Amino acid sequence: MRIVRELSAAQARRIALAAQGFAGPRPASGTVSTRHLQGVLDRVGVVQIDSVNVLTRSHYLPFFSRLGPYDRAALDRLRDAAPRRMVEYWAHQAALVPPATWPLFASRMRAAEQEAWGGMRQVRDDHPGLVEAVLDEVTRRGPLTSREVEVALAHDAPRLREEWGWNWSAVKRALEWLFWSGQVASAGRTASFERRYAALDRVAPPAHRAAWAARDTARSDDEAITELVRIAAQAMGVATEESLADYFRLDRASVREAIGALVREGALEEVTVPGWRGTAYLDAGARHPRKVHVEALVSPFDSLVWHRPRTEALFGVRYRIEIYTPAPQRVHGYYVLPFFYGDTIVARVDLKADRAAGVLRVPKLTWEPQAPAGAHGALRRELMSMADWLGLNDVQVS
Secondary structure (H helix, E strand, O other): OOOOEEHHHHHHHHHHHOOOOOOOOOOOOOOOOOHHHHHHHHHHHOOEEEOOOOOOOHHHHHHHHHHHHHHHHHHHHHHHHOOOOOOEEEEEEEEEEEOOHHHHHHHHHHHHHHHHHHHHHHHHHHHHOOOHHHHHHHHOOEOOOOOHHHHHHHHHHHHHHHHOOHHHHHHHHHHHHHHHOOOOEEEEEOOOEEEEOOOHHOOHHHHHHHHHHHHHOOOOOHHHHHHHHHHHHHHOOOEEEEHHHOOOOOOOOHHHHHHHHHHHHHEEEEEEEOOOOOEEEEEEEOOOOOOOOOOEOOOOOOOOOOOOOHHHHHHHHHHHHOOOOOHHHHHOOOOOEEEEEEEEEEEEEEEEEEEEEEEEEEEEEEEOOOOOOOOHHHHHHHHHHHHHOOOOOOOEEO
């Protein structure tokens, strides 16, 4: 008879927080290095990007949550300057991943190429030759934004523009399809958040160029998916099949097969957690701290909370983002960050960086019923630290 170990809900919380990089102390103020920044990405495996800038771009926040104040320009250099330590792809949503992870999405890239993702079939039918011309411009002249590609094409082939009848949206769709299908890569973003497209060999670090060029054909699709599930399992510590599939937005059937392979290998162990639906899987290398004390504001797009059913199971809080909810119907605010104190969520903090006034504004603050008294002072300290990190002079709570 096979015996499945049971983890308590508290154990699962602590394991999850430790796996996500919240179990240890933050570096001393002013000492955060590129090694620390790289360490966060290596630990979580993927950092989501989002264009909302009401507070700051979302990909900066996971590093602040785990490390405290740091130089955002240093993070930009890891993404934008050679040799790149992090690169962009559609991994969860648009996201940063280590360069070694990029080729693991080869099956996703082939699917995009075969299925004419994002309306590309219509672009190809309506504007024959446009995709090839866009790819040629990026290969020869990149890195280029979509607007710069359009200007370059208008200069290089003004007659063809009239013949094709293409416009900015067609060029943009062509570029996005080339990016999704792995034929071009992102060389970073502009200050206005426009993606800069470039040839693969201009983005991939030297050690990874061969794997990028070949889309890592040394691995089968099953092996690549198994490796992605391994990364997800290590980043979450303990997780259900549903959460493991969500981490890199993988097909559940493929993830189920990968889980089976990892269980047989001994990399994962089947466990149960009270209150969780279905079997959970524990990473064999996961830390099991007896105590975790966190004081951190966490982005709505942080990998700790982005799978909302998992967040509710772990922390007992039904957390939702309300950006797309009409203002009169919002419960907790527009851009709401959970505040962690101890080993759970104790508050939801709506935040806005008023750059003109130099103020970090808190339009709404909602405390959970179980929030301990010490959490109030901890949140004040965290808000002041965040304001200083963002170059703001004050915090104002409505």
